Amino acid sequence: MADKKLKVTLVKSPIGAVPKHRRTAEAMGLSKMHKTVELPDNAATRGQIQQIGYMLKVEEA
Numbered sequence: 001m002a003d004k005k006l007k008v009t010l011v012k013s014p015i016g017a018v019p020k021h022r023r024t025a026e027a028m029g030l031s032k033m034h035k036t037v038e039l040p041d042n043a044a045t046r047g048q049i050q051q052i053g054y055m056l057k058v059e060e061a
Contacts, residue, residue, distance in 0.1 A: 005061035
């Protein structure tokens, strides 16, 4: 498990989303539609993905 990463892409606009979910997307570095970021595969990231998974596309990096 040598520093596993996840590629996370914002595929649904957070405009109509719950404000907490919008802030979670911002905290993950997802500011625009179709922006992709690489995040570490840990419990904190998995929790964020679980919360706003309906807005994201997740791949192993």
